[in-house]
Amino acid sequence: MSSAIDRQDVRYEPDERPPLPITAGLGIQYAILCIASVILTPTVMITVAGLGDDYLSWAVCAALVVSGVTTAIQARKVGRIGAGYILVMGSTSAFLAVSVTALEQGGPGMLATLIIASALIQFVLAARMALLRRIFTPMVAGTVLLLIPITLSPLIVRKLGEVPPDVSPAAGPVIAGVTLLVMILVPLRASGALRLWAPAIGIVAGCLTARLGFGLYDTSAVAEAAWIGLPPRAYPGVDLSFRPEFWALLPSFIMVTLVGALDTLGDAIAIQRVSWRKPRAIDFRSIQGAISADGLGNLLSGLTGTVPNTTYGMSISVAELTGVAARRIGVCVGIVFVSLAFLPKFINLIIAIPGPVVAAYFIIIVALIFVFGMKILLQEGLDFRKGLVVGVAFWIGLAFQFDWIYPEYFPGIWGEILGNGMTVGGFTVILLAMFEELVGGRRSRLKTRMTPAIWSEIDDFMVKFAARKRWGEDMERRLRAVGEETVQILMRGDEETEGEERRLLLIAGSDGDAADLEFIATTDETNIEDQLVMLSEGGPSSGSEIPLRLLRHYASSIRHQQYHDIDILSIRVESAAQPGGGID
Numbered sequence: 001m002s003s004a005i006d007r008q009d010v011r012y013e014p015d016e017r018p019p020l021p022i023t024a025g026l027g028i029q030y031a032i033l034c035i036a037s038v039i040l041t042p043t044v045m046i047t048v049a050g051l052g053d054d055y056l057s058w059a060v061c062a063a064l065v066v067s068g069v070t071t072a073i074q075a076r077k078v079g080r081i082g083a084g085y086i087l088v089m090g091s092t093s094a095f096l097a098v099s100v101t102a103l104e105q106g107g108p109g110m111l112a113t114l115i116i117a118s119a120l121i122q123f124v125l126a127a128r129m130a131l132l133r134r135i136f137t138p139m140v141a142g143t144v145l146l147l148i149p150i151t152l153s154p155l156i157v158r159k160l161g162e163v164p165p166d167v168s169p170a171a172g173p174v175i176a177g178v179t180l181l182v183m184i185l186v187p188l189r190a191s192g193a194l195r196l197w198a199p200a201i202g203i204v205a206g207c208l209t210a211r212l213g214f215g216l217y218d219t220s221a222v223a224e225a226a227w228i229g230l231p232p233r234a235y236p237g238v239d240l241s242f243r244p245e246f247w248a249l250l251p252s253f254i255m256v257t258l259v260g261a262l263d264t265l266g267d268a269i270a271i272q273r274v275s276w277r278k279p280r281a282i283d284f285r286s287i288q289g290a291i292s293a294d295g296l297g298n299l300l301s302g303l304t305g306t307v308p309n310t311t312y313g314m315s316i317s318v319a320e321l322t323g324v325a326a327r328r329i330g331v332c333v334g335i336v337f338v339s340l341a342f343l344p345k346f347i348n349l350i351i352a353i354p355g356p357v358v359a360a361y362f363i364i365i366v367a368l369i370f371v372f373g374m375k376i377l378l379q380e381g382l383d384f385r386k387g388l389v390v391g392v393a394f395w396i397g398l399a400f401q402f403d404w405i406y407p408e409y410f411p412g413i414w415g416e417i418l419g420n421g422m423t424v425g426g427f428t429v430i431l432l433a434m435f436e437e438l439v440g441g442r443r444s445r446l447k448t449r450m451t452p453a454i455w456s457e458i459d460d461f462m463v464k465f466a467a468r469k470r471w472g473e474d475m476e477r478r479l480r481a482v483g484e485e486t487v488q489i490l491m492r493g494d495e496e497t498e499g500e501e502r503r504l505l506l507i508a509g510s511d512g513d514a515a516d517l518e519f520i521a522t523t524d525e526t527n528i529e530d531q532l533v534m535l536s537e538g539g540p541s542s543g544s545e546i547p548l549r550l551l552r553h554y555a556s557s558i559r560h561q562q563y564h565d566i567d568i569l570s571i572r573v574e575s576a577a578q579p580g581g582g583i584d
Contacts, residue, residue: 027332041091068337075330109239115302122295145373162355179206206357397425
């Protein structure tokens with residue numbers, strides 16, 4: 001972020017209040033764009049598992065209520081829960097495969113318990129996000145995202161063949177083909193708002209083909225349903241028997257939960273970038289809040305007996321397209337979702353969508369999931385080592401998913417655990433990544449307290465680190481200068497917080513002729529990246545800016561991650577003649 005470019009197309013920032021007509025209109029638009037995914041995911045899960053209509057109606061109603069409540073919390077924040085931005089929450093297809101397996105093996109009660117257990121992982125992850133940053137990496141998430149379409153493929157095949165025996169065999173392929181074709185051609189040829197409506201247009205085209213061409217779209221349940229009402233009492237409860245099937249499926253649920261958290265992390269970063277006129281450094285406290293709200297949504301989903309939810313990336317597209325990022329919109333979306341939950345006629349209209357149409361819709365979804373996983377991996381940078389890890393993990397996950405690797409040697413609970421490619425591939429990439437981290441170059445560490453004596457401690461540490469790496473005087477001087485200016489900046493916060501002694505952990509590693517430094521301290525409210533951007537804009541100079549200017553001179557990159565209760569300042573120092581001075 002070497003320079004700041006104002007986004008004049010942002011009409012309303014998060015803290016601003018657009019007029020009521022704009023708020024209501026955009027709230028309804030967001031809800032309509034996302035409603036199909038919210039309802040169809042639990043519909044597919046329950047119909048494929050072969051459960052009854054009463055539970056289906058209950059689960060869909062619960063999904064809408066939970067999505068509405070968590071969308072509003074994401075926007076408004078409740079304590080440390082919520083991002084403070086428009087992040088629409090809804091049912092996630094990532095859990096479909098493992099959820100169907102849970103329903104078939106243990107019923108809705110065991111599914112609820114698994115969702116609740118995995119939701120607790122998200123709260124831990126949000127609270128300890130800074131400490132888990134080396135394990136919970138984009139490489140891990142990208143690999144698991146690549147494997148999600150593999151695990152969902154049997155379900156899609158089942159829905160494609162969901163055609164009555166007395167109907168023409170061509171019905172399934174034709175209906176799915178029309179739906180798929182429209183969903184692909186509309187975004188390829190259209191732009192702007194029409195592109196966002198492509199999934200809805202494709203579903204309508206598929207339903208019309210099914211109804212007019214083959215008489216498949218049965219709307220009798222829609223006609224019989226009330227306009228306003230409550231769903232049947234089909235609450236499944238929570239199964240606390242903890243049978244072997246529970247422990248076999250728990251790793252898969254945890255793995256998907258971690259991936260969902262990284263998806264939320266990506267959405268939380270993206271919505272911050274499109275919500276402000278002036279670019280800001282990424283607020284990781286907001287990301288922690290988004291992941292906590294995601295965990296709350298999954299917890300509520302488990303307690304109410306429906307499918308887990310996650311943030312929808314469409315939120316970013318609509319915010320960028322309209323230039324409206326006000327939090328009030330998110331609250332309005334939540335109200336619309338909750339209201340729709342008690343309109344049975346509307347819900348039954350979507351539930352009645354034929355299987356081939358739903359299958360085509362999910363083909364697009366899994367294709368986008370796969371591409372999203374590839375984007376994450378490419379943005380991370382696939383060098384030889386990372387490419388090897390991802391390739392091996394993906395192939396092992398694929399092989400175990402389709403029982404290609406000695407299934408006879410893994411009976412019982414091990415067969416259940418290793419029969420899910422997402423679990424096996426995910427654990428493989430985590431283990432290989434941890435091995436690479438362990439065998440990497442040893443890092444030097446210094447634990448200290450931010451007292452006046454810290455100046456000499458940091459200086460001695462830098463001298464010894466440079467000597468151990470056999471770097472010359474120029475590199476040693478750079479390291480000592482970076483240490484001095486960084487400590488001066490960090491110590492500046494102590495002048496305003498008397499009586500609070502902050503702790504500091506300094507980790508130093510090397511990458512060829514460059515040094516990678518991490519200053520991990522108890523938190524301060526000032527973001528150094530934002531301060532450096534202000535310097536780049538040529539704001540009024542003051543004596544307090546001197547350490548910032550010197551730090552920018554000696555460091556080739558600076559990244560400041562602010563979490564709740566902890567700051568991480570990552571600085572790269574290169575030995576080349578040109579220090580760079582760029583900011584990540």
